[in-house]
Amino acid sequence: MCLPATLESVSCQKASKGAHRLSRRTLLAGGGGAAAAAAFPATASAVRPAKHRFQDLTHVLTEGFPVFTFDPPTRETLTTIPGDGFYAQQWTLAEHAGTHVDVPGHFIVGGRLAPEITPEELIVPIVVIDISERAARDSDTVLTVDDLRRFERRNGRIPNGALVCMDSGWAAKVDDPLAYKGGPAFPDYHFPGFDLDAAMWLAERRDVAGLGVDTLSIDPGNSTTFPVHVDFLATDRYGVENLKNLDRIPPRGAVAYVGLIPLQEGSGGPSRVMANW
Amino acid sequence: MCLPATLESVSCQKASKGAHRLSRRTLLAGGGGAAAAAAFPATASAVRPAKHRFQDLTHVLTEGFPVFTFDPPTRETLTTIPGDGFYAQQWTLAEHAGTHVDVPGHFIVGGRLAPEITPEELIVPIVVIDISERAARDSDTVLTVDDLRRFERRNGRIPNGALVCMDSGWAAKVDDPLAYKGGPAFPDYHFPGFDLDAAMWLAERRDVAGLGVDTLSIDPGNSTTFPVHVDFLATDRYGVENLKNLDRIPPRGAVAYVGLIPLQEGSGGPSRVMANW
Numbered sequence: 001m002c003l004p005a006t007l008e009s010v011s012c013q014k015a016s017k018g019a020h021r022l023s024r025r026t027l028l029a030g031g032g033g034a035a036a037a038a039a040f041p042a043t044a045s046a047v048r049p050a051k052h053r054f055q056d057l058t059h060v061l062t063e064g065f066p067v068f069t070f071d072p073p074t075r076e077t078l079t080t081i082p083g084d085g086f087y088a089q090q091w092t093l094a095e096h097a098g099t100h101v102d103v104p105g106h107f108i109v110g111g112r113l114a115p116e117i118t119p120e121e122l123i124v125p126i127v128v129i130d131i132s133e134r135a136a137r138d139s140d141t142v143l144t145v146d147d148l149r150r151f152e153r154r155n156g157r158i159p160n161g162a163l164v165c166m167d168s169g170w171a172a173k174v175d176d177p178l179a180y181k182g183g184p185a186f187p188d189y190h191f192p193g194f195d196l197d198a199a200m201w202l203a204e205r206r207d208v209a210g211l212g213v214d215t216l217s218i219d220p221g222n223s224t225t226f227p228v229h230v231d232f233l234a235t236d237r238y239g240v241e242n243l244k245n246l247d248r249i250p251p252r253g254a255v256a257y258v259g260l261i262p263l264q265e266g267s268g269g270p271s272r273v274m275a276n277w
Numbered sequence: 278m279c280l281p282a283t284l285e286s287v288s289c290q291k292a293s294k295g296a297h298r299l300s301r302r303t304l305l306a307g308g309g310g311a312a313a314a315a316a317f318p319a320t321a322s323a324v325r326p327a328k329h330r331f332q333d334l335t336h337v338l339t340e341g342f343p344v345f346t347f348d349p350p351t352r353e354t355l356t357t358i359p360g361d362g363f364y365a366q367q368w369t370l371a372e373h374a375g376t377h378v379d380v381p382g383h384f385i386v387g388g389r390l391a392p393e394i395t396p397e398e399l400i401v402p403i404v405v406i407d408i409s410e411r412a413a414r415d416s417d418t419v420l421t422v423d424d425l426r427r428f429e430r431r432n433g434r435i436p437n438g439a440l441v442c443m444d445s446g447w448a449a450k451v452d453d454p455l456a457y458k459g460g461p462a463f464p465d466y467h468f469p470g471f472d473l474d475a476a477m478w479l480a481e482r483r484d485v486a487g488l489g490v491d492t493l494s495i496d497p498g499n500s501t502t503f504p505v506h507v508d509f510l511a512t513d514r515y516g517v518e519n520l521k522n523l524d525r526i527p528p529r530g531a532v533a534y535v536g537l538i539p540l541q542e543g544s545g546g547p548s549r550v551m552a553n554w
Contacts, residue, residue: 054396119331259536259549272536
């Protein structure tokens with residue numbers, strides 16, 4: 001088939017190895033990746049999974065990304081295309097940098113570590129509970145059992161096995177570390193998190209896979225004892241921190257893909273998190 | 278509801294903050310995470326996405342994981358639970374360590390970088406083409422257009438927009454870097470990869486999202502000019518390297534989730550890759 005304006009038409013016109021080289025030159029002459037993207041729409045005619053809407057919930061993992069206590073990520077350029085024929089960087093980063101997962105072993109001796117968290121736990125329904133209006137007035141607010149009950153009255157029962165996320169509007173602050181942390185250094189942080197009772201209600205009554213937040217911690221920033229980390233992770237579930245775009249997916253009905261990197265003996269790790277519905 | 282042997286029954290018996298502490302102590306007394314997992318089956322009663330089978334396609338990212346040319350990953354322990362109340366590691370690693378994605382900008386000036394690869398390109402049908410019998414006899418074998426045509430005769434047309442993967446049986450060698458690389462150092466490597474014509478056939482005729490391999494490179498190990506990296510990535514598509522368990526998913530019909538970490542200006546990055554069908 002040679003349909004106009006599709007890749008098929010390109011391939012119908014070009015069939016030799018020479019054409020491969022020509023197509024690359026032609027594509028890249030106009031400005032590299034952008035031109036290539038225009039000429040070769042990688043997904044335009046793709047057969048898609050049943051769910052057709054997608055949202056990235058992951059911050060770009062930058063040099064200097066705000067971190068709770070460890071050093072921010074750093075990078076160096078290892079090779080360049082002009083110098084070496086290919087480009088690559090090297091990163092030095094704590095397991096809790098950027099959008100990432102905390103696994104039970106982060107706080108619990110003998111708790112499961114990053115490689116032990118299974119795909120069945122990482123591909124799950126995602127639920128978003130919006131407390132952004134209250135958080136705009138009070139940086140120390142927490143998501144409570146009352147918030148969960150109110151959510152269920154409006155949206156129906158939270159499905160078992162879900163990733164239940166707090167949307168506090170905090171993701172918009174990520175480029176300003178002082179605002180994102182709500183203070184210069186621990187223990188002077190102020191940002192929203194989960195109340196312990198709400199976290200345990202979700203573990204015990206809704207058998208959740210994990211908790212997600214758009215802040216630096218599943219505990220609120222002003223906590224110095226980290227009860228959600230201690231008690232919720234002890235139920236053998238995980239937390240996802242530094243999510244974004246939670247206001248761009250439905251309150252329920254999407255599937256989350258939590259792409260935790262299985263770092264050896266990892267206490268967690270950077271994760272690409274995406275929603276599909 | 279208080280159903281026996283479910284989390285609901287636990288929550289029915291325990292409703293106070295004191296119970297949270299009790300449940301944690303009780304859970305952890307028996308051996309930490311394993312005991313917690315047994316008492317709190319995180320996924321047993323979960324409402325699942327429509328597809329019920331899952332497979333992890335990701336190697337554990339270990340210290341010393343075999344790399345093509347850069348230094349292997351290293352790690353250090355930052356904090357411990359006995360010493361600091363929580364456990365965390367720090368990693369130093371090239372963007373091409375472990376199961377990872379190569380983006381167009383790895384070889385193409387102006388090509389897209391890691392944060393620019395979209396969820397629509399990363400949640401896609403996955404197809405597996407088995408050349409393991411031939412690879413067992415010939416480490417330098419490549420996946421050819423003939424292999425693709427033979428696959429389609431047996432399995433039907435490769436869907437547009439898919440991640441098309443070579444299963445060469447190489448993942449089983451990963452714990453022996455010399456065997457996995459097929460030689461001590463570049464340019465003396467020997468492992469299977471994609472033939473250029475096959476890679477371009479997939480780009481031009483099947484509009485694939487990307488190529489996947491269970492080896493260190495989408496080009497075969499004995500290549501010194503990397504034509505698949507140069508010409509295929511120039512079509513604005515990606516490659517996934519160091520996959521595993523490709524023999525444990527159907528040849529077609531599964532959906533891949535390619536969890537590329539969006540490293541700032543990344544030439545690629547570690548990725549959790551999972552299949553669901």
